[in-house]
Amino acid sequence: MASWRPDPSFYPSPRMAAKAKPESLAYVAAFDPDRSKPDAIAVVDVDPASATYSQIVGQVDMPNTGDELHHFGWNACSSCLCPNAPHPHMERRYLVVPGLRSSRLHIVDTKPDPRKPSIVRVIEPEEVAEKAGYTRLHTTHCGPEGIYVNALGNAEGKAPGGIFLLDPESFDVLGQWEMDRGPQQLAYDFWWHLGHDTMITSEWGTPDTFENGLVPEVLLGSKYGRRLHFWDLHKRKHIQEIDFGEEHQLVFELRPAHDPTKAYGFVGCVISLKDLSASIWTWYRDGDKWAVKKVIEIPAEPADPSLLPPVLQGFKAVAPLVTDIDLSMDDRFLYVSCWGTGDMIQYDVSDPFAPKETGRVRIGGIVSRAGHPGAKAAALNGGPQMVEISRDGRRVYFTNSLYGAIDPQFYPEGIDGWMVKLDVGENGGIAFDDKFFVDWPKGHRPHQVRLEGGDCSSDSYCYP
Amino acid sequence: MSPWLVLAGLGVFHGLNPAMGWLFAVALGLHRGSRRALWLSLMPIALGHAASVAVVVAAVVALGFVVELHWLNRAAGLLLIGWATWQAFGGHRHRVRVGMQTGLAGLGLWSFLMATGHGAGLMLIPVVIPLCLAAAPAQELTAQGSLPLALAAVGVHTAAMLVTIAVVATAVYEWIGLAFLRRGWINLDYLWITALAASGLILMI
Numbered sequence: 156m157a158s159w160r161p162d163p164s165f166y167p168s169p170r171m172a173a174k175a176k177p178e179s180l181a182y183v184a185a186f187d188p189d190r191s192k193p194d195a196i197a198v199v200d201v202d203p204a205s206a207t208y209s210q211i212v213g214q215v216d217m218p219n220t221g222d223e224l225h226h227f228g229w230n231a232c233s234s235c236l237c238p239n240a241p242h243p244h245m246e247r248r249y250l251v252v253p254g255l256r257s258s259r260l261h262i263v264d265t266k267p268d269p270r271k272p273s274i275v276r277v278i279e280p281e282e283v284a285e286k287a288g289y290t291r292l293h294t295t296h297c298g299p300e301g302i303y304v305n306a307l308g309n310a311e312g313k314a315p316g317g318i319f320l321l322d323p324e325s326f327d328v329l330g331q332w333e334m335d336r337g338p339q340q341l342a343y344d345f346w347w348h349l350g351h352d353t354m355i356t357s358e359w360g361t362p363d364t365f366e367n368g369l370v371p372e373v374l375l376g377s378k379y380g381r382r383l384h385f386w387d388l389h390k391r392k393h394i395q396e397i398d399f400g401e402e403h404q405l406v407f408e409l410r411p412a413h414d415p416t417k418a419y420g421f422v423g424c425v426i427s428l429k430d431l432s433a434s435i436w437t438w439y440r441d442g443d444k445w446a447v448k449k450v451i452e453i454p455a456e457p458a459d460p461s462l463l464p465p466v467l468q469g470f471k472a473v474a475p476l477v478t479d480i481d482l483s484m485d486d487r488f489l490y491v492s493c494w495g496t497g498d499m500i501q502y503d504v505s506d507p508f509a510p511k512e513t514g515r516v517r518i519g520g521i522v523s524r525a526g527h528p529g530a531k532a533a534a535l536n537g538g539p540q541m542v543e544i545s546r547d548g549r550r551v552y553f554t555n556s557l558y559g560a561i562d563p564q565f566y567p568e569g570i571d572g573w574m575v576k577l578d579v580g581e582n583g584g585i586a587f588d589d590k591f592f593v594d595w596p597k598g599h600r601p602h603q604v605r606l607e608g609g610d611c612s613s614d615s616y617c618y619p
Numbered sequence: 620m621s622p623w624l625v626l627a628g629l630g631v632f633h634g635l636n637p638a639m640g641w642l643f644a645v646a647l648g649l650h651r652g653s654r655r656a657l658w659l660s661l662m663p664i665a666l667g668h669a670a671s672v673a674v675v676v677a678a679v680v681a682l683g684f685v686v687e688l689h690w691l692n693r694a695a696g697l698l699l700i701g702w703a704t705w706q707a708f709g710g711h712r713h714r715v716r717v718g719m720q721t722g723l724a725g726l727g728l729w730s731f732l733m734a735t736g737h738g739a740g741l742m743l744i745p746v747v748i749p750l751c752l753a754a755a756p757a758q759e760l761t762a763q764g765s766l767p768l769a770l771a772a773v774g775v776h777t778a779a780m781l782v783t784i785a786v787v788a789t790a791v792y793e794w795i796g797l798a799f800l801r802r803g804w805i806n807l808d809y810l811w812i813t814a815l816a817a818s819g820l821i822l823m824i
Contacts, residue, residue: 159806167797236800238643239729240715244806299715350650352718389718415719416650617719618797619649 161243164608165233168618169413172233173484175546178606179205180212180269182227182250183574185599188559190221192598196252196263198270199574199593201552201606209529209576209591213270215263218277222254222261223559226541226603228295229613230262230302230323237349237617240299245323249275250605251302253292256366256559258283260292260304262326269607276326284310286328287319291362294344297323298615299388303332305345308362316342318356333386337393341380344408347388349617350415353445354386355438357406357422368560371466377401377428383438385445397447399436402429410482410489410612412507416619419507421450421489423477431455431470433477435491437507451510453477456496458522464567473521476565478557479541483548484611488513488583492539494557495565497523499539499577501585513583518575519555521565527575529592537562537570543604544611551577551585556600572600622750626743626772627779632814633668633739634783636807637800640664640730641784645792647726650719657792661785663723667730668739669777675740676747680769683752684762691752692822695744699819702738703812738815745821747772 166172198213231245258280289306341358358380411420418440435451476495497520524534537555572595648657
């Protein structure tokens with residue numbers, strides 16, 4: 156597996172990565188909400204010069220049903236060039252694909268033909284539970300000690316959720332990552348500041364509170380996650396907890412600045428119990444502590460209750476439901492998915508404490524059902540959800556499903572999957588690419604997108 | 620060839636390897652936006668390397684007083700070949716204990732661990748044994764005789780390594796830039812493993 160030169164998709168710094176050539180393929184996780192046929196990783200042609208542009212040109216099915224593919228990541232990335240733990244001669248080749256519901260881990264080989272990926276190893280949930288003590292596998296990142304995978308439940312499916320390590324060459328489960336977890340119990344996302352030796356984790360809830368859909372009592376009782384946790388990345392020790400307060404529920408996707416000298420990042424909070432608004436928070440270094448500040452608040456939109464799903468009828472408003480965010484490689488633009496209202500908003504976050512809106516499109520949405528120039532149907536359901544940005548920041552891709560059991564709570568008639576692409580202006584501004592609308596094949600819903608060679612949430616860097 | 624030249628040559632070889640520290644010094648310089656941080660980093664990196672090498676040299680010389688030279692050569696040869704095999708077939712991933720916020724002591728520890736894990740000191744054994752343990756004609760092998768030689772061996776190796784990391788780190792920081800890593804960072808592990816195995820064979824023969 157070792158090569159003579161570093162993998163050409165590894166870049167020392169985000170500045171260099173932003174000059175990478177445009178991607179030609181996207182890998183997209185697709186799952187069957189009915190759990191009757193296998194989930195899959197689909198390969199979408201994203202090369203505008205290709206005859207099969209915006210079409211699914213390949214697919215690898217999982218060996219079982221009911222995995223609920225969700226997030227996934229690469230076996231190796233630019234962090235392999237870090238000076239303290241150099242492994243530059245790895246290949247970015249394998250996708251690490253966990254099943255969120257099944258807790259099964261799949262290793263997918265994207266070579267020799269990147270359009271025909273194949274499964275080379277399956278690690279059964281029993282093995283993960285035995286060796287790492289975790290289930291409900293969620294997000295993966297390639298990093299200094301190998302492949303990090305987080306999980307929302309322990310071996311019994313209860314708290315604490317946490318992180319475990321996977322050997323990046325053999326893919327053997329190495330064991331639990333945390334050496335001292337302090338007060339941390341709930342898990343959702345994780346990432347790090349390699350330049351500041353800091354891991355950050357966020358919170359959703361225990362599997363029993365989401366696997367059959369969100370539980371209104373848990374939500375209204377502020378019992379879902381509302382904290383950030385900061386860790387010493389190398390001592391693997393919990394160092395600080397920040398509570399967003401009772402009002403805030405579901406602290407989700409973490410997007411640290413790509414520039415390793417910067418010690419700040421952004422996290423989305425899905426919903427406020429006070430007014431259904433969603434919010435974006437900046438975490439930052441304040442003296443010798445970490446601190447947070449709410450920098451964006453996206454209000455709920457008043458709506459006719461007859462157009463709302465039962466969970467929202469009493470509120471007479473549609474919540475924005477910010478379920479994913481993503482930060483461009485130059486740390487300039489933050490993209491915010493409002494899965495409820497159907498907006499995808501672009502903010503200039505050059506000043507991380509004073510974001511300015513620079514673009515907005517609407518597609519789908521609980522009430523708006525906004526269309527797309529490339530779609531056959533006039534009204535679309537689902538809303539902007541998992542969002543991914545090309546390394547050069549000129550293209551943004553997103554899909555419309557959140558989670559099998561939660562989709563029908565907000566879109567009761569079900570979700571017809573789609574994937575779309577935005578073109579980004581030189582100085583901001585976003586617009587749909589009319590020619591890119593993937594009408595997702597019935598029976599599957601698309602979730603996370605990963606771009607060939609890396610994207611804005613796959614790699615981390617040690618050099619500015 | 621003069622054993623001193625070989626020791627210095629190995630110092631250059633070790634110094635050139637980005638995994639032995641010059642790259643860490645460059646990263647710290649870039650990260651803190653300071654040339655001074657780069658220069659300050661070089662010393663603990665060299666000291667950590669020296670400590671790792673010194674442990675091996677001390678062990679070899681100490682063993683040389685109790686084990687017959689013939690057997691010492693054989694045992695050391697086996698150890699080197701074993702280490703090369705381990706490097707070739709695994710043992711690449713370890714706990715990462717030191718990160719970008721490290722202080723100078725952490726950097727020294729890091730360098731010590733990297734040099735030890737890669738078997739930097741082991742590579743010197745074929746030179747150290749004849750240099751420090753071969754009694755000159757009409758002169759008995761004594762600790763008083765070997766100790767200064769052993770210290771000098773570590774000193775020469777480390778000095779060459781320090782000069783190399785200083786030159787490479789400065790060149791990359793000031794002029795070449797890190798983009799060079801994308802093509803120029805060839806797999807020195809291959810060379811390294813070959814060097815370890817070759818040293819082992821030299822000892823066995």
